[in-house]
Amino acid sequence: MRHAYEDAELPALIRRYVTPGRRYLKLGGGLLRLQDPEYDHFARALGEDARLITPHELITLLKGGWRERRTAAWLIAVSHRTEFRERLGELLLASEMGGAGSAYCVALATFGTSDDAELLTSYLDRYLRRPDLAYDQPIALGALLFVTLNLGTDHAEPFLAPDGLWHQWQQHTSSTPHAAAPASTLSLIRRLCAFADECGTRPA
Template structure:
């Protein structure tokens, strides 16, 4: 499906308001990574407060406009859905994750599904891993998906990830095929830890 520019449907303001907005010294979409997890990051509180406020106030129509556009807006929209636990966007996020038609945004989808935290979200992640782990020449968002699924297993008391992470399983064979791609560790426990850090960050700032 071709991208639909927000300005073409009457939502041209959403990019500046939500995506390139500066909660730090860089546009917001660049901060969805390691910096905001560091306790000493000087913009941590401002970034969190601004993100939570926008997650609560953004309308469904504005989110839809962001999801219809390119990777920066989709990544931001996914984080806003995850922080706000906007369950009505589960199906949309699942379709975008499984489609994997743009780079970089998939990590946001995995975060959102981990935050939504239900069996339906685990099902989306298993469908993704079933499709993309056997493709050992493709590096998309397999690490983030496995980390999110491991977190959901721990929360839900399920063991969906076992069949991927077992010795000589799909995860190990995928890692052997694509290499580390800059990850400090490809151990499943480390992938889950990274998901936990993101979700715990959101939990800590989102509680009343």
Template sequence: MRDHRHEPALNAAVETYVTPGRRYLQLLNTPFLSDPAQRQAFGRALAEDSVRITDDELELLLGYEWRAQLTASWLVAFARRAAHRERIGELLLANKRIYAGRGFCFALARFGTEEDARLLVDYLHAFLPRTDRGEQDSAMGALSHLDARLGTEHSARFLGETGLWSRWLHAKFPPDRADVPVSLDQSRDVIRTQCSYADHAMKALPSER
């Protein structure tokens, strides 16, 4: 198993951006989004690091395990480092790291273009028929968010009573379950909140950046 401690450049990137304050765990559970005491300081640190990190460091993190990938995708998203779009799309479709996909979907939503919508559509076509592992709800939320921003209807192809989204929900959660913990509105609101958080944090950086 690969260990970043045996690779100096990767280890430096992990220790600088991923592990301090267990940042990766904060990004997984996002308590800072609802905690006023954390919200501003955490967002400022992310914004500063999203500008400071180099493309080489981002590539190192994106090529490692889920904690590094999740952190890298948030940094990419905050500063809209669109040079990493293709790599993020490849990683999302590969679906090899559980949890990291949430960050990939956020990054694509944050880039905000038709190309990003296409990558999400490709992922959903491949993984909505599956329930074993994936971030289908995050991808649907990101695509729906992009539809609202772009004036498109890409997500419509997956909706409806017999659409892939409904079939995934019914397959993922027992039909007699009273509380299905996922809905399109909830998934879209998560992405919208993340994008708004990034917008505010980046705008708060000193103008010389």
């Protein structure tokens, strides 16, 4: 991870893309609670920045902290830059820090191919075996369900079987809120992906 004080380029990118209006805090479920005119302004600005940011700038943000990585993943999702698929999958699987994993899941869900399903499957296969590590398992499962339902594949079925890894993980996790249920996280992913698509199709 690169810190802002270690990189002459990163602070300018943070000021340009990450911190205006505390954007990084709103990217996620919180954006669904925004009301007009804030909602319209937020969506329009995110869509514009997603079109303007360069691949090099995205790479730099993805080397930063969770705020930078979360913002970069959302800009990637909105602009549908599938060339970042493997990098997002690597970051999700590494789970080096909290706060960004859900954004990786949203981006992979917006791409929506079998390759994205495989990356989400790899994450779940590793981390559903680790009930001591409560990272982004619920949102990753929601993203996998979203992708596989659209594709008509069965990637998620083994996890949701009565003796599958999802139920085993739940049994060993001390507190799993209702919001983490597969149906709830699937609904959340649908709304977040719809928002990303909306931002990406807004006129400049």
